[in-house]
Amino acid sequence: xxxxxxxxxxxxxxxxxxxxxxxxxxxxxxxxxxxxxxxxxxxxxxxxxxxxxxxxxxxxxxxxxxxxxxxxxxxxxxxxxxxxxxxxxxxxxxxxxxxxxxxxxxxxxxxxxxxxxxxxxxxxxxxxxxxxxxxxxxxxxxxxxxxxxxxxxxxxxxxxxxxxxxxxxxxxxxxxxxxxxxxxxxxxxxxxxxxxxxxxxxxxxxxxxxxxxxxxxxxxxxxxxxxxxxxxxxxxxxxxxxxxxxxxxxxxxxxxxxxxxxxxxxxxxxxxxxxxxxxxxxxxxxxxxxxxxxxxxxxxxxxxxxxxxxxxxxxxxxxxxxxxxxxxxxxx
Amino acid sequence: xxxxxxxxxxxxxxxxxxxxxxxxxxxxxxxxxxxxxxxxxxxxxxxxxxxxxxxxxxxxxxxxxxxxxxxxxxxxxxxxxxxxxxxxxxxxxxxxxxxxxxxxxxxxxxxxxxxxxxxxxxxxxxxxxxxxxxxxxxxxxxxxxxxxxxxxxxxxxxxxxxxxxxxxxxxxxxxxxxxxxxxxxxxxxxxxxxxxxxxxxxxxxxxxxxxxxxxxxxxxxxxxxxxxxxxxxxxxxxxxxxxxxxxxxxxxxxxxxxxxxxxxxxxxxxxxxxxxxxxxxxxxxxxxxxxxxxxxxxxxxxxxxxxx
Ligand SMILES: Nc1ncnc2c1ncn2[C@@H]1O[C@H](COP(=O)(O)OP(=O)(O)O)[C@@H](O)[C@H]1O
Ligand SMILES: [Mg+2]
Numbered sequence: 001x002x003x004x005x006x007x008x009x010x011x012x013x014x015x016x017x018x019x020x021x022x023x024x025x026x027x028x029x030x031x032x033x034x035x036x037x038x039x040x041x042x043x044x045x046x047x048x049x050x051x052x053x054x055x056x057x058x059x060x061x062x063x064x065x066x067x068x069x070x071x072x073x074x075x076x077x078x079x080x081x082x083x084x085x086x087x088x089x090x091x092x093x094x095x096x097x098x099x100x101x102x103x104x105x106x107x108x109x110x111x112x113x114x115x116x117x118x119x120x121x122x123x124x125x126x127x128x129x130x131x132x133x134x135x136x137x138x139x140x141x142x143x144x145x146x147x148x149x150x151x152x153x154x155x156x157x158x159x160x161x162x163x164x165x166x167x168x169x170x171x172x173x174x175x176x177x178x179x180x181x182x183x184x185x186x187x188x189x190x191x192x193x194x195x196x197x198x199x200x201x202x203x204x205x206x207x208x209x210x211x212x213x214x215x216x217x218x219x220x221x222x223x224x225x226x227x228x229x230x231x232x233x234x235x236x237x238x239x240x241x242x243x244x245x246x247x248x249x250x251x252x253x254x255x256x257x258x259x260x261x262x263x264x265x266x267x268x269x270x271x272x273x274x275x276x277x278x279x280x281x282x283x284x285x286x287x288x289x290x291x292x293x294x295x296x297x298x299x300x301x302x303x304x305x306x307x308x309x310x311x312x313x314x315x316x317x318x319x320x321x322x323x324x325x326x327x328x329x330x331x332x
Numbered sequence: 333x334x335x336x337x338x339x340x341x342x343x344x345x346x347x348x349x350x351x352x353x354x355x356x357x358x359x360x361x362x363x364x365x366x367x368x369x370x371x372x373x374x375x376x377x378x379x380x381x382x383x384x385x386x387x388x389x390x391x392x393x394x395x396x397x398x399x400x401x402x403x404x405x406x407x408x409x410x411x412x413x414x415x416x417x418x419x420x421x422x423x424x425x426x427x428x429x430x431x432x433x434x435x436x437x438x439x440x441x442x443x444x445x446x447x448x449x450x451x452x453x454x455x456x457x458x459x460x461x462x463x464x465x466x467x468x469x470x471x472x473x474x475x476x477x478x479x480x481x482x483x484x485x486x487x488x489x490x491x492x493x494x495x496x497x498x499x500x501x502x503x504x505x506x507x508x509x510x511x512x513x514x515x516x517x518x519x520x521x522x523x524x525x526x527x528x529x530x531x532x533x534x535x536x537x538x539x540x541x542x543x544x545x546x547x548x549x550x551x552x553x554x555x556x557x558x559x560x561x562x563x564x565x566x567x568x569x570x571x572x573x574x575x576x577x578x579x580x581x582x583x584x585x586x587x588x589x590x591x592x593x594x595x596x597x598x599x600x601x602x603x604x605x606x607x608x609x610x611x612x613x614x615x616x617x618x619x620x621x622x623x624x625x626x627x628x629x630x631x632x633x634x635x636x637x638x639x640x
Contacts, residue, residue: 060544087549094546106537111559111635120555121545156636176546 007078008035009212010059010097010180015072017054017063017236026283028054028067030236036180041206041213043223043244045259046233049280052216053102055233056184059214060099061088095125098173102185104165108157114141114168115153121175140171145201163194167201174205180212181205187222199225220256221263224248232256235280235291238310242317252319252326255292290322298323336632343628347621352403354617359402362606363395371604372415411611416603421611424596429615431501432592435584436576438507439514444569446519451526452553458531466523473520478580482513482587499589510588514580518572525568529561536560562634570627574620 017029029051036042044052057063059074063083074081076092101107109117118140119133128136134153141149144167157165166186173181183202187195203226206213215226223230223244230247232240232255240253251257258276278295281287287294289304296303302322310318313326369385386392390401405412411421454466489509490498497506533539534557542552581594589595593612600608632638 057540062540062543087543087552089546089548094544099544101537101541103537107541109538109542109556109560110637112556120547120551124545124547124551158637172541172545 008037009077010036010214011073011075011078012055012059013073013075015055015058015074016070017051017058017067018070020066020068024284027070027286028236028283029058031072032233032236032238033072034231034238034241036212036214038179039206039210039212040229041215041227043220043227043230044214044216044233045220045223045230046218047259047276047280048218050233051236052218052233053184056099056182056214056216058083059182060097061085061090061093062099094121094176096178097180097182098176098178099182099184100166100169100173100186102188104162104169104189105157107169108165108172110157113154113156114160114172117168118153118172118175121172125176137171137175140175141168143174144168144171144205145197146171162190163197166190166194166198170198170201170205174209178211180214182214182216184216185218188218195222202226219263219266220248220259221267232259235283235286237291237320239292239321240319241310242314246314246317250314250317250325252313252317252324253292253321254296254298254325256319257325290320339632340625340629343625347625350621351614351617355403355406355614356399358610358613359399362610371606406614411614412607414600414605414608416600416605416608421608424608425593425611425615428591428593428596431590432577432581432585432594434507435510435514435581435590435592436573438511439576439584440518440569440573442511442515443518443522443572446515447522447526450519451523452530454523454527455530455534456553458527463527466527470520470523470527473516474524475520476517478513478517478583479587481516482509482584485509485513486587499587501589501591506590510584510590513587514576514584517580518576522565522568522572526561526565529564530557533557533560559634563631566627566630566634570623573623577619578616 012032012034015029015032016027019026019028032051032055034042034044044055046052054063054067058067058069059081061081061083063069064086069083074083076096079092081092082088082090108114115134115137118137119128119130122128122133122136123130137153138149141152146152146164146167152160152164152168157168160168166189170186181202186202187198190198199222202213202215205211206226213226215223217223220230227244230240230242230244231238232247232253234255240247240251240256242252247256248260251260255276262276276295281291281294287304289302289306290296290299290308293299293303300323308320308322310320313319313324369382369389369391373381373385390398393401409422411425413419414421414424417424450466450469454463457463486498486509489496496508498509500506530553536557538560539552539556542556547556577593581592582597583594584590585592585594586598593616597609597612599605600612
């Protein structure tokens with residue numbers, strides 16, 4: 001007997017997002033779908049410019065003109081979410097879903113104490129009294145591992161170190177007691193040891209609070225420690241998706257393999273992109289076939305003829321590739 | 333001594349330097365303009381009379397001694413006697429200051445009250461109708477010459493509609509037209525600044541965070557962006573107050589016969605009352621220095637990143 005499929009909390013369904021620019025309409029996200037269930041963690045990985053931030057911000061309702069959702073839906077517990085308002089407010093964003101941004105220094109208001117930036121969520125969300133809210137803010141800072149939280153609530157963002165600032169950002173995101181936390185490259189701006197601490201903190205929080213997690217990164221290696229599932233994004237499309245261990249053990253898409261190799265190279269201290277030469281295509285001049293074909297060592301005429309759809313390559317594992325890596329080829 | 337007191341002491345010292353510089357310039361200029369003795373005595377005065385007065389004014393002393401003497405009396409708030417009114421200049425200034433304070437206070441308050449909502453609405457809908465209307469109004473407000481604006485207001489509200497007095501001191505209704513005249517151009521400049529600062533702030537990443545937190549619009553605007561727009565806005569308000577005190581009130585008080593310091597300055601010039609003019613310039617310079625010191629302290633209070 002197969003276990004019942006849990007109803008996903010977040011569903012991103014055939015999402016198309018474009019930016020109207022002077023040079024033309026940039027199709028930044030092209031038919032992305034994924035789902036995240038209760039307590040599940042999904043890693044969204046891809047090179048810079050592949051559309052990860054645009055997806056995250058659209059889920060949060062933060063997509064700003066000139067960006068617009070061309071097609072598709074984002075649903076929370078089955079309910080479609082709205083986009084396109086300049087100051088969107090509903091009972092999902094900032095209630096059930098919250099977000100941690102890459103650059104905490106920019107994302108925090110420089111002129112308000114960190115405590116205020118937490119308590120304003122608490123008073124809005126739970127109608128706490130100022131005093132209770134302050135106590136709760138101290139608890140939240142303690143929860144994310146900030147030492148001397150009682151003193152720190154009064155500090156301003158610039159008085160925190162980079163790592164502590166990102167912890168404070170996480171505390172703010174947790175203040176509304178979300179069910180899903182989106183983390184958009186939360187460690188990219190930090191140095192390696194601090195990165196590891198933040199990853200560890202997120203994993204710990206996820207387990208303790210039963211959070212679902214959408215973790216966005218350009219470094220596949222980071223995902224291994226954190227995510228159940230992986231979705232690999234290339235030029236606005238998901239090119240491979242599957243359980244994390246399968247993706248790591250048997251990547252099917254040559255692009256995923258390249259990402260794995262470059263992540264391994266980073267770990268060895270060889271700081272260059274192994275496996276992937278060249279740059280992503282100009283979104284205004286996409287090739288007719290697979291967008292990765294011009295950089296792919298396996299590409300042939302068929303790859304350039306038509307866009308390959310996502311197709312199953314294993315249990316719960318799919319890749320958008322005409323010539324997926326199989327068997328020994330997939331070993332990195 | 334803590335950081336803040338050091339800051340205040342340093343600022344006070346800088347202010348003192350500014351006041352001294354202004355004073356020195358005034359001292360030199362008044363002595364270049366003409367011989368006070370020649371102005372103060374009738375044309376047919378004898379050489380002996382001139383010599384007596386020169387000695388009485390200390391003009392027989394070397395220039396640097398004169399300057400030190402001049403400084404000493406200034407800081408004792410002794411500005412000498414008005415040649416025009418034959419009484420201490422300090423009394424004239426005391427008498428005139430309240431009217432100027434009323435005018436500048438009412439005018440600047442009105443400017444801020446107009447500019448904040450207009451600038452905010454414009455910033456929320458950049459390029460759209462509310463923004464266009466605000467920007468057009470601001471442009472008109474800031475490009476109209478003060479004296480012309482004053483005359484137009486007098487023509488419309490005093491001469492034609494006859495609902496407000498055109499000139500003179502006294503009651504609140506007398507204050508309306510001069511204060512509006514002083515306020516409108518300032519409001520135009522301020523509204524444009526509020527608009528552009530808020531547009532910048534609304535695009536800042538921390539606003540995304542605030543939106544993602546589900547905060548209501550009033551809190552995003554009224555707390556998050558306003559604190560960040562406060563420093564440029566207060567700088568501009570300080571600048572407007574300074575310009576009013578040191579310039580615009582002269583025009584407005586003259587047009588409306590408003591008996592403040594600005595009108596006194598014009599009258600002093602007309603009557604060649606150099607000591608009175610000197611005293612007014614000194615007092616205005618002092619006020620400007622105090623305003624700037626106060627602003628610096630407020631900035632530090634708003635933005636803890638400002639190092640001292
Ligand atoms: N404001 C914008 N105007 C025009 N194009 C944009 C804008 N923001 C994003 N894009 C397009 O969307 C693509 C994906 O951006 P982004 O989601 O930030 O990438 P990632 O987060 O994966 O690095 C970019 O390559 C760019 O072409
Ligand atoms: Mg990004």
